[in-house]
Amino acid sequence: MATRRGATLALGLLAVAGGALAIGQDTCVAFQSSSTTFTVVKSGKAAPILLSPDEWPGVQRAAFDFASDIQSVTGVKPTLTNVTSSPSSSNSTSNSTDSTAYGSSGTAIIVGTLGKSSLIDDIVNRTNIDVSSIQGKWEAFLAKEVANPLPGISSAYVVIGADKRGSIYALYDHSEQFGVSPWYWWADVPPKKHNALFVNASGCWHGSPTVKYRGIFLNDEQPALQNWAKLKFTNGTGAALTGSPFNHFFYTKMFELLLRLKANYIWPAMWSSAFCVDDDQNQPLADWYGIVMGTSHEEPLMRSLPPEWDLFGKGPWDYSSNQQNVYDFWKVGAERGRPYEGVYTIGMRGSGDLPLAGGAENIALMEKIVADQRSLFQEVFNTSDMSTIPQVWALYKEVLGYYEDGMTVPDDVMLLWSDDNYGNIRRAPTPNERNRTGGSGIYYHIDYVGPPRNYKWITSSQIEKTYEQMSTAVNRDATKIWVVNVGDLKPYEMHTEFFITYGYDASKWNYNNLNSYVTGWAQREFGFNSDDAATVAAIVHNVTQHNARRKPELWNGTTYSLINYREADAVLAMLRATSDSSNRLYRKVSAEMKPAFFQLVQHPVQATLTLQEMQVAAGLNNLRASQAAVIANHYKSEVERLFRQDYSYEVDYHTLLDGMNHMMDQTHIGYVYWEQPLTNSMPYVTAVQEDKPSLLGPMRLSVEGNQGVWPGDNKYDCSAGYGCPDPTLTIDPYNVFGDRYVDIDVGGPGTFSFAVTSNAPWVKITPTQASLSPSNPEQRVLLSVDWSKVTGVESAHLDFKATIQNDSLYSTRSISVTLVANHTVVPGDFHGFVEGDGAVSIEAAHAARNTSVQGLTWIELPGLGKTLSGVTPWPRGGEELNFTAGAGPSIEYDFYTFNTKSQKGHVTITAKMSPSLNSLGDDRPLGIALQVDSGAAQTKYFVPPATPGTLPAAWDGLDGWVAASINDVSFDFVVPPGAHTLKVWMIEPTVILQKIVIDTGGVKSSYLGPPESIRV
Incomplete structure (x- = not known):
């Protein structure tokens, strides 16, 4: 560099x-x-x-x-x-x-x-x-x-x-x-x-910063940071005992950066590295620069694990069976750190960052470990006043369970509460825990290795969410120490700085001015005017919101629906527009500025778009292949091209100024379980025979909302999978797209032209005819309705007739599609959201009314979440008020329905909640209440208690809350057709409602849910 x-x-x-x-x-x-x-x-x-x-x-x-x-x-x-x-x-x-x-x-x-x-x-x-x-x-x-x-x-x-x-x-x-x-x-x-x-x-x-100790954790540093540092700071061999490249040349650059960011604390790189052993200048130089040293949640008393124990330890890493050797090992760390400013991690985890062996007896063992460590401090520091020796106990994973199950912790020890590794704080101090002399803080992640899947390739966290979580920590007095796991540091520069900046002075920031952080950052980094800085803010928001919806390592070809709500198309359109904006600015900046802009903006955008296009193309390849359409081969070629392009962006990053080699080494394609693949592997693709005609002629017809294809049998055409009727499409005036589509594809080498006719004058067809061939293999036909000519429910029959060239079996082929138009009508005095396509979808921020109680009100957190934003009771902290249904602040939505599920009088209302956790403890589970009109309110506590130190079962898995970045909380209500009001009641203070979906029988599978309904 x-x-x-x-x-x-x-x-x-x-x-x-x-x-x-x-x-x-x-x-x-x-x-x-x-x-x-x-x-x-x-x-x-x-x-x-x-x-x-x-x-x-x-x-x-x-x-x-x-x-x-x-x-x-x-x-x-x-x-x-x-x-x-x-x-x-x-x-x-x-x-x-x-x-x-x-x-x-x-x-x-x-x-x-x-x-x-x-x-x-x-x-x-x-x-x-x-x-x-x-x-x-x-x-x-x-x-x-x-x-x-x-x-x-x-x-x-x-x-x-x-x-x-x-x-x-x-x-x-x-x-x-x-x-x-x-x-x-x-x-x-x-x-x-x-x-x-x-x-x-x-x-x-x-004045004094909001948070006393503000720092980062360099973690999971292989392959990117470690390989880069080896080239940059060593002769290729690294430290004598460990091979680590993280010497004082590396760390002094890091120390300066931290101080410029107004951080003061660091957990050094730990895997295959030993901060104090790799270079004997590391520790004194940290103090000389002004950095407070610590070690991670699993590394007690300034000793790096596992390398130092592997090098110098005797016997097993087990205090119950090897007490003296472990104690002597810790003593060296304390003596080594004594001359310098540090915060000492206490406690103990098992070997390899795993839980201690044993069960309930671990509490007694842990209490003995902490007591012995404090006795060791008395000996090494020659003091009986433990409050003069900063100590932190990380309540991470099962260690939180020890605390919840009653482990006694000395009052002067800082408690380091943790998130769930995905940015959702698991526990924060309750009111009676906020008076401890040691105080408490937060260990937070914007990079992670572990289930349900690693995320360590590219920026995939939102500052909006970090603000929401950490502002709650501020309001709950968890401000003694903050540590953010930044993985390789790059490419998380802006987010890392935001975390530190907010910890330095939280009073400067609120939920309405976060965008100004990004615009100001863009002006500082690139010298942009206000308009271009606003463009950067939009770019950063689009990319981080997209990647936070689902971590890139979790994407596949059907993450976004290929057939429902035009979801994949919309996602790619947003990313392509974002890419265009970034390209414009990249062309605009000076040659001197281009390397910085590429690292901080351009690369995340282009790499994200490339991977998402690759995954969607792979999904379309498989879909069209199942439909015997030769365009599947085009998508196969696209996947192969994009796979090469993904690597080309990595090469571009690595050759910046001849100084960034290896910083983008992280694999990110081809995960089969939580751990990283050893190499990127292209998504699965297949091919169809282009030279052999389809069994039933060259015209293949598929319709919106269906994976099937006509003519011929296809498992998706109907439930039987054979002998299925011709396809039917339905539409109403409140369909948000205003039309339906039919895709016509080429099957085999044949060339044909087709024409579409209808028996109803109210159908608008665009286009009515086209010619297709293997070189022009697909045409989308849009079907819309002149609603002034439709009364009630009417059906139109559309004939798709192909005229086929040079085919000995087929010269023509016709397929019929039925379009059912349901002209639903809303009373003229109604104002609100209207059912379309069998659902009402509402962004939570678009409420009709908002009622405050005891100073609490629902506010919008702009930009947070999967689609638009979130709403949450505000302010946080204070008395930590909670309510029963009907007593607290409420927010209201007016909606109109025409149907019920199977016309039996019921609807399902799904509140799409952020995957927050019971941060006040499982005796205060997160809850929300819904009420329709004047009916009885229903309350659901949607984060069930878990065994202390664990997470609820529904959190985990590839379709769990955290992977999907949403917790769907569903309610069943008796709601007859007509105008209604949905009222959402506050129960607990930190819930975040992102979206409401009312299913009257038509909700289809998708990742983001139906797009927002039409509002009249």
Whole structure:
């Protein structure tokens, strides 16, 4: 990867000050001078940067970056000097009374940490700067212009951190606003150039972050990150004992990125890697930079597992049978970490990140393990005050079960609640758990290896969902520690940054301004204007929503219906339009910017589209082959072409600037169970004989909503599979497409022309005739209705007659299709959604009425979910109110029906809920209530209790809640035809309703459900 420097971004509500953008932070940078600005660079001269020699090394190093950032933006590099305020000081690098140390202007930028920098402390005493807003606060900072801070300096822009990272964040905050992206190296984002730089005299300020420890977990790093790092940072051999490429050259790049993102914590790569063993500079350099070290949920006391145990352990990894050896192993980790800032993972999992062997007795064993680990801390740290040693216990998988079953956890230990590996938080602190002195936090995933299937190839999580889940964590005080599993880090750059940005300052963000995060990000990374930035936001939303509907590793040829609701067509149309937008911007950006745009936007779009087109083409190949249509061979060729194209995009990524090789090595096609395939394998395709005529002539006819084909027997033509009648199609005025279709295909080598006639004048046929051949093998015929000519239910018979060339058996062939038109009518005074095609489908956000109770109301979470958005009771947190049906906030939908299921008076109403979990515990299961008109409300608690430490059975599997990204909750109601009101009642606070489907007998199989009904 090229060592570039790049672009700027900053605030949640996009703030602009003289051209500086701010995402998640206050703006204090300008590019034009005014009476209220301080000059950083002007006319080829830069204000010098001054620090005290006794400043933290990490701050000194960040100041070097700060000076280099200014140079990358302006071409002018400021001097960077260590000074003291006293001329008699023996360790002064430069005498502060000598104005040449500060440049000829008599101005300077002075950087330092309260209580650490003698220079800053002296300036505070001299000038009485009010530092009370940051004094003693974790990672806070302020910056402002100060007059006469030191002898010889008439004015200085003073940057003060409350602690080491406060100072570092202040510098990187300014660098970002100057025009340097945190991803300048990791994503090759070039800098935004400016001839001059200024800062507002009033400066910037930031208090303590929302979340104390904010970090990432590099995990499942083989094959992509590990192979890339081996080429980039080693001679190909890696560490002596493990072969790992993750040496200090790699990690210092990672540490800088984290600090620029305003993260402070990391769980290092663990598989075949040992952070402290692979390179003895890793651990001290992390501390030197200012990064808090930890180890993952299954790696106690700063020891990397499994490599370190495999190298140095004695006997089995089993505390019940090998206590002393395991204890001694842990002691080395604690002693090794003692000089440095760290958060110690406690507890224990079994070998290979599996549960401990044993049953209920594991609780007693785990309590002994934790007690012994804390005794070890007392010995190593020579203290009895355990609260001075940050400790975290990860309640991951079965470990949560120990806690739920009553395991005692010391009060000063941070509890790290986990999601279900798919972004749904399993448990958050209940009100009585929020007073623990250790606090709690969240372990979250945007990459995962495990059932029901790995997802680690490409971005497939929505920031909208991450916001919804993590905002609930904020409201429930789970803010001591956040860790996000980012897999290989790339290609999750934007999502990783959003997670950290939200943890840094949650107050900047709400459900209505998430889009501004993406537009601001696009402006920072690519320098786009507001229109192009909005296009990027739409691109990112479309791709992430699509991939989050079902992880790409779970796609197949029939994920999206090929015959119902034109679903696959609609999905591909959206992705193709998104691809067109991305291509337009890719052509527009400069050559220097293209590598960054390709990595961050273009590649995810094109790779997603290619894979989805491949899967749909494979599905159509199999469908048309079953219908004896030669176009199956075209789709086979398309699958083969797209399979090659998938790899070509990988090659394009790997050859970017000659620096990205292997970063897209992850296989993603051909899964047969949860674990990754060892190579990509093309979806199954077949071929039909093109040279042999179909047994019943060359014309093959299929109709919308049916896998069958005519003429001839086909298992899908009717339930018997043979002797089936000619096809029938039905249509009503509230069909959302306004027509039906019939597909005419070529079967064999024959050439024919066909014409369509009808016995009813109200049928509109487009086209009425066409000629087909093996080179032009398919024609779609649309059938619509002139409803002004139809009363009630009428039928039309359409004759599809083929005239066949050079066929000794058939010269003509006719197939009849019946079109039934049901002219349903809605009363003129009705307003709401109307049944069409035997269903009413409603996006949850499109309610007619919304009623609040006790300050809670249903609000829309824009963009969340599988189709449009979701609605949920808001605000979260607080008293954690729940209600019985009829007592809480409600949201209402008006609908009109003409039918019931089998005309027996019943309908099925399905509430499509996000696959959230019982995060307040199984004694508070998620529930929702539905009521039709004034009838009795029905309540369903749709996430059943599970054995502690496990998930409900329906969560799992390739068709389970999490794979499908939806939980369908169905209710049966007696609803006669006519106008009705559906009322949805809040029962529990964190439910998310995405869509409502009312089945009156016509709902067909599909992944997304029927498209939204017509609303009058």
